[in-house]
Amino acid sequence: MSHTTYFLFLCVLTLSHVYIVTSSFQPYIVPIINANIEHLVAHVYSKDNDLGNKTMTVKDAFHWNFRMNLRETTSFAGECFWMDDDNTVLKKANFEVFNKDVATDCG
Numbered sequence: 114m115s116h117t118t119y120f121l122f123l124c125v126l127t128l129s130h131v132y133i134v135t136s137s138f139q140p141y142i143v144p145i146i147n148a149n150i151e152h153l154v155a156h157v158y159s160k161d162n163d164l165g166n167k168t169m170t171v172k173d174a175f176h177w178n179f180r181m182n183l184r185e186t187t188s189f190a191g192e193c194f195w196m197d198d199d200n201t202v203l204k205k206a207n208f209e210v211f212n213k214d215v216a217t218d219c220g
Contacts, residue, residue, distance in 0.1 A: 143189070143211055144176040145169075152196035157210055159189045181216065188212040 147153045147169040155175075157164040167175050181187045189210040195203045209215065 140178045140180050141211065141216065142176055142178045144174050145191070145210075146174040147171060150193075150195055152198070154194040154196055155191060156194075157189055157191040159187065162189075181213075185213050185216075 145155050145157065145167070147155075149171055150169075151171060153169045153173075155167045155169060157167075157177075162179075164177060169175070179187065179189075189212075191208050191210045193206045193208070195205075197203050
C-alpha cells in the first residue's frame, strides 16, 4: 500500500524578510471499535462535520479519515450510548476522539 504525503509551501514576503513555512497534511484515520457492548450507538462530530449515529454490535467498527486544518484546531468529540433491547439508554459516555494533543501523543 503506497503512502503519499502532501506538503504545503507558503511563502510570506515582508519588506526585509522571506519566510517559508512547510506543513505536512497527512491524513488521519480514526477507528471506533465496539469490543463487548451488545447494543452500542456511537455519535461522532466536529464543529464542521457530524458523522451521525452508528449502531454497533459486538466487534463492529467504523472509521473515517480527515486532515488537520492549517491552524491545527481540528477536533472531534463523541458520545456512546449503551442501549437496552427496547432502545432506552442504559448509560451514556462523552469523550474526546481527536484534537491537537491526541495527534501529538499518537505521533
